[in-house]
Amino acid sequence: MNTLLLGSTLAQSGFPAPMSEITLAHYLVVSAIMFTLGLIGFLTRRNLIVMFLCTELMFQASGIALIAFSRFHLLYTGQTFVIFVLTVAAAEAAMALALVVLLFRRKESLDAEAWKDMQG
Amino acid sequence: MTNWAEPAITSLLGAAFALADDGAHAGQAADHAGHAAHAAHVIPAAVGGASAILLVPIVTLLATIICGVLAALGNKTKLPAWISVGALAICFGAVLSVYLGFDGVPKIAYGFQWINFAWGPEGKPGHSLVADFSFYVDTLTLLWMLFVTGLAAIIALYASEYMSHDVGLGYCRFFAAFNLFVFSMACLVMGDNLLLTFLGWEGVGLCSYLLIGYFYQRKEAVAAAKKAFIINRIGDLGFILGIMSVFVAFGTLQLDPLFAMIQKGVDAGGNPIAGTWIVEVIPFLFAIGAFGKSAQIFFYVWLPDAMEGPTPVSALIHAATMVTAGVYLIARMYPIFAADEAKMALTFVAWSGAITAFWAATIEMAIFDIKRVMGYSTISQLGFMFAGLGLLTPQGAAYHTFTHAFFKATLFLGVGAVMHGFGGQLDLRRMSGVIWMKGFGLVGVAMLIGSMNLTGVPGTAGFFSKDMILAQGFSTPDSMIGGARWLGWLLLLTAGMTAYYTGRTFFRVYLGPKDFVPGNDAELIDLGRHPKGTSLEDWHAQHGHGHGHDDHASHASHASHAGHDSHGRSASDHRTATKLDFDPTTEQFDPHPPGIAMKAAIAIAMVLSVLAAIPYFMGPHGGWAAEMVNKSSASYHGPDTFNFLGITSHYAMYLISAVVGFIGLLIAAYLHGPKGWQGLFIGCRESAGVAPRADKLVGMFGPLTKAALNKYYVDEMYDAVIRTPLKVLANIFYLIDQFIVDGLVNAIGAIPKFLGKTIRPMQSGELHGYALGMAGGLAVLVLIVVLAAS
Numbered sequence: 001m002n003t004l005l006l007g008s009t010l011a012q013s014g015f016p017a018p019m020s021e022i023t024l025a026h027y028l029v030v031s032a033i034m035f036t037l038g039l040i041g042f043l044t045r046r047n048l049i050v051m052f053l054c055t056e057l058m059f060q061a062s063g064i065a066l067i068a069f070s071r072f073h074l075l076y077t078g079q080t081f082v083i084f085v086l087t088v089a090a091a092e093a094a095m096a097l098a099l100v101v102l103l104f105r106r107k108e109s110l111d112a113e114a115w116k117d118m119q120g
Numbered sequence: 121m122t123n124w125a126e127p128a129i130t131s132l133l134g135a136a137f138a139l140a141d142d143g144a145h146a147g148q149a150a151d152h153a154g155h156a157a158h159a160a161h162v163i164p165a166a167v168g169g170a171s172a173i174l175l176v177p178i179v180t181l182l183a184t185i186i187c188g189v190l191a192a193l194g195n196k197t198k199l200p201a202w203i204s205v206g207a208l209a210i211c212f213g214a215v216l217s218v219y220l221g222f223d224g225v226p227k228i229a230y231g232f233q234w235i236n237f238a239w240g241p242e243g244k245p246g247h248s249l250v251a252d253f254s255f256y257v258d259t260l261t262l263l264w265m266l267f268v269t270g271l272a273a274i275i276a277l278y279a280s281e282y283m284s285h286d287v288g289l290g291y292c293r294f295f296a297a298f299n300l301f302v303f304s305m306a307c308l309v310m311g312d313n314l315l316l317t318f319l320g321w322e323g324v325g326l327c328s329y330l331l332i333g334y335f336y337q338r339k340e341a342v343a344a345a346k347k348a349f350i351i352n353r354i355g356d357l358g359f360i361l362g363i364m365s366v367f368v369a370f371g372t373l374q375l376d377p378l379f380a381m382i383q384k385g386v387d388a389g390g391n392p393i394a395g396t397w398i399v400e401v402i403p404f405l406f407a408i409g410a411f412g413k414s415a416q417i418f419f420y421v422w423l424p425d426a427m428e429g430p431t432p433v434s435a436l437i438h439a440a441t442m443v444t445a446g447v448y449l450i451a452r453m454y455p456i457f458a459a460d461e462a463k464m465a466l467t468f469v470a471w472s473g474a475i476t477a478f479w480a481a482t483i484e485m486a487i488f489d490i491k492r493v494m495g496y497s498t499i500s501q502l503g504f505m506f507a508g509l510g511l512l513t514p515q516g517a518a519y520h521t522f523t524h525a526f527f528k529a530t531l532f533l534g535v536g537a538v539m540h541g542f543g544g545q546l547d548l549r550r551m552s553g554v555i556w557m558k559g560f561g562l563v564g565v566a567m568l569i570g571s572m573n574l575t576g577v578p579g580t581a582g583f584f585s586k587d588m589i590l591a592q593g594f595s596t597p598d599s600m601i602g603g604a605r606w607l608g609w610l611l612l613l614t615a616g617m618t619a620y621y622t623g624r625t626f627f628r629v630y631l632g633p634k635d636f637v638p639g640n641d642a643e644l645i646d647l648g649r650h651p652k653g654t655s656l657e658d659w660h661a662q663h664g665h666g667h668g669h670d671d672h673a674s675h676a677s678h679a680s681h682a683g684h685d686s687h688g689r690s691a692s693d694h695r696t697a698t699k700l701d702f703d704p705t706t707e708q709f710d711p712h713p714p715g716i717a718m719k720a721a722i723a724i725a726m727v728l729s730v731l732a733a734i735p736y737f738m739g740p741h742g743g744w745a746a747e748m749v750n751k752s753s754a755s756y757h758g759p760d761t762f763n764f765l766g767i768t769s770h771y772a773m774y775l776i777s778a779v780v781g782f783i784g785l786l787i788a789a790y791l792h793g794p795k796g797w798q799g800l801f802i803g804c805r806e807s808a809g810v811a812p813r814a815d816k817l818v819g820m821f822g823p824l825t826k827a828a829l830n831k832y833y834v835d836e837m838y839d840a841v842i843r844t845p846l847k848v849l850a851n852i853f854y855l856i857d858q859f860i861v862d863g864l865v866n867a868i869g870a871i872p873k874f875l876g877k878t879i880r881p882m883q884s885g886e887l888h889g890y891a892l893g894m895a896g897g898l899a900v901l902v903l904i905v906v907l908a909a910s
Contacts, residue, residue, distance in 0.1 A: 043891050043895060051887075112888065113886070115887065116884075116886055117885055118885045119884050119885030
């Protein structure tokens with residue numbers, strides 16, 4: 001407890017021991033996997049909705065990383081930040097979906113390639 | 121608001137007091153006049169008084185505005201003409217009343233504060249510019265204003281009928297410009313400062329432009345208007361430079377202090393002006409300005425072309441009044457011209473005038489267009505006036521201006537009546553015996569009177585006024601004006617030529633067998649075309665010009681066509697008639713004699729040109745007009761040294777110029793006169809077109825006549841020497857602008873364009889491409905961070 005009061009956390013003090021408990025590294029690995037999945041999905045899929053979902057995935061991955069770090073450092077700024085990100089993401093999701101609907105109405109297609117003519 | 125109104129009101133109120141006050145000055149003025157010898161004497165002007173003269177600009181400006189408003193309202197009556205005649209008559213009355221109550225002391229009639237500001241140390245000369253809208257009224261301005269307003273009223277009356285084929289918008293336009301012209305002329309002549317004079321100077325130029333280009337659908341008229349305007353601008357440059365120089369030298373533009381300083385012979389700083397640039401350069405600048413406006417040497421080319429305007433305009437503006445503005449300017453500025461001991465500028469003016477007079481006279485002897493003959497004769501007579509100014513007789517110049525205004529107006533009005541009556545015919549080979557035709561008697565008599573004046577038949581006004589100038593040519597010693605004697609001979613020769621060309625026109629057009637070919641001016645033809653035997657209705661139906669019969673009232677003045685005067689035309693169709701649709705071999709053409717308004721105006725002008733001789737006897741040495749000049753700042757007494765067989769110059773010149781004029785007339789009668797008494801028993805012409813002796817003579821002179829007929833190719837020369845090089849230069853500059861200036865700008869503009877073109881393909885429109893780019897960029901960033909950290 002004393003060490004806690006001195007500003008270091010359980011995780012930092014090596015408790016619990018790695019491999020037996022879930023540590024920061026686990027969270028970061030999950031976050032990295034999610035982010036990569038999202039990125040790959042975004043780069044490979046052509047369906048606008050799926051691409052949008054992939055961006056959400058990347059969003060949440062970064063959220064997980066933030067919360068993990070926040071917990072690790074016992075600073076709650078990261079968590080507060082994630083709350084904000086979630087709020088913004090919700091609004092952005094509403095807007096993005098509306099946009100997708102509009103785009104669909106224009107071309108009767110959800111294919112991102114359909115908008116290829118928007119070139120310079 | 122009250123700021124400027126107040127002085128105006130005070131001045132109006134002050135007028136009454138000034139009149140009472142001026143009695144005291146009058147005696148003083150007479151004393152001054154007694155000393156008048158050899159040099160300009162200037163009486164300081166009294167502020168206030170002569171306020172009635174302000175009616176002239178007010179009334180004319182008002183009439184201009186009313187004519188404009190009538191045009192906007194779509195007026196289709198002769199109302200603008202009657203307003204103009206009334207307004208101009210009021211102006212003449214105002215000038216006359218001021219003249220009758222005038223006591224010899226120059227007055228300043230204050231209108232309102234126009235330009236007035238100061239800078240730098242107060243009270244110092246050259247540190248304030250005062251140019252009020254006020255008039256400097258002395259005898260010289262009154263002399264000019266009397267004939268300007270008087271003739272304007274008469275010619276407005278004439279124009280009321282002459283322009284009647286254009287009733288409607290054009291009619292309003294004409295009279296608006298006409299009134300504006302008189303307003304500008306008033307500012308020019310009576311301006312109390314050179315700036316106001318300049319305003320008037322440009323104003324008359326503008327009105328001249330507007331009126332020359334009155335028939336704006338005719339290409340020649342538009343070109344002539346532009347030509348007059350542009351050539352006047354060149355002269356104006358001299359005038360502007362003169363005004364600026366006066367301000368630099370004297371620190372003021374107001375005439376009164378200016379004359380006082382010149383009389384004392386000092387400039388603004390109190391330094392003597394004799395022998396400095398002030399008296400040597402400034403007069404030349406004013407002379408250039410005067411040459412432009414008065415169509416003298418180099419500049420004369422615009423005036424003959426100005427005859428494209430309606431004849432009343434030619435009569436008023438391009439013969440009687442506006443073109444004498446140059447004479448006026450030099451007379452007004454005579455103190456500064458005379459201040460130069462060497463009289464260089466005056467010598468220049470004298471020679472230019474005499475050469476112009478001679479030059480124009482040679483052209484007149486060859487050309488056939490009677491209106492142009494009058495135009496060139498105006499140039500020639502203006503040359504006489506300038507020669508008079510240069511030969512140190514401003515009195516003679518002013519009197520000649522005065523008489524010339526009346527007799528040349530008479531001549532122009534007569535020519536206009538002929539042109540009006542014969543479908544615009546102006547060729548003197550196509551008309552003969554006009555005086556004997558029904559309804560043209562008065563015109564013929566007026567032309568006779570006018571021609572006698574122009575010729576200088578003893579006893580006429582023109583004889584006496586020309587004599588004053590000729591006599592001075594032989595009186596002024598060579599030591600004062602270089603080559604004065606030569607000028608005298610040149611002018612005398614020109615007087616003989618004047619007699620010849622005047623006689624030529626008169627003998628050919630007005631005397632002899634009745635014979636004519638109508639001109640091809642469709643509008644004017646319709647005034648005189650009434651086929652006999654067919655009813656007018658049929659004729660109209662046949663020609664289908666849509667001649668309305670709804671405005672007979674406006675043609676009441678043509679009632680002299682007893683029986684068939686119902687050729688009223690609606691104002692709108694006046695341009696629809698096609699030209700040259702008249703075939704003289706098959707159709708009947710009745711010369712269309714002038715109506716009551718034109719006849720009245722011609723008669724008044726004729727009587728006045730006869731009466732203009734009377735003032736010569738109203739006082740010594742040139743009479744009334746000379747007295748008017750002597751009482752003003754323009755007073756300068758040239759030497760009177762000429763003696764011929766023991767008699768003084770003027771009496772000697774009476775004899776000489778009478779003989780010269782008579783010889784000129786005899787030659788004209790011999791060459792162009794008809795058979796019988798009308799040709800003084802020495803003529804032999806039998807038809808309009810052929811004058812055997814003259815035609816033979818033309819053959820003898822060959823190329824010379826042809827050159828004179830083509831005005832010595834001066835226009836062509838100007839075209840080659842000035843216009844073409846300018847055009848080439850302009851084209852070169854155009855190319856420079858196109859390729860160097862624009863090229864540079866375009867080159868700079870091309871850089872972003874090129875860059876954009878290079879980068880643009882990156883914007884492929886493929887969403888995955890962008891995403892990949894972002895991911896790749898991120899990967900690179902991460903790589904850098906990781907590498908940097910390790």
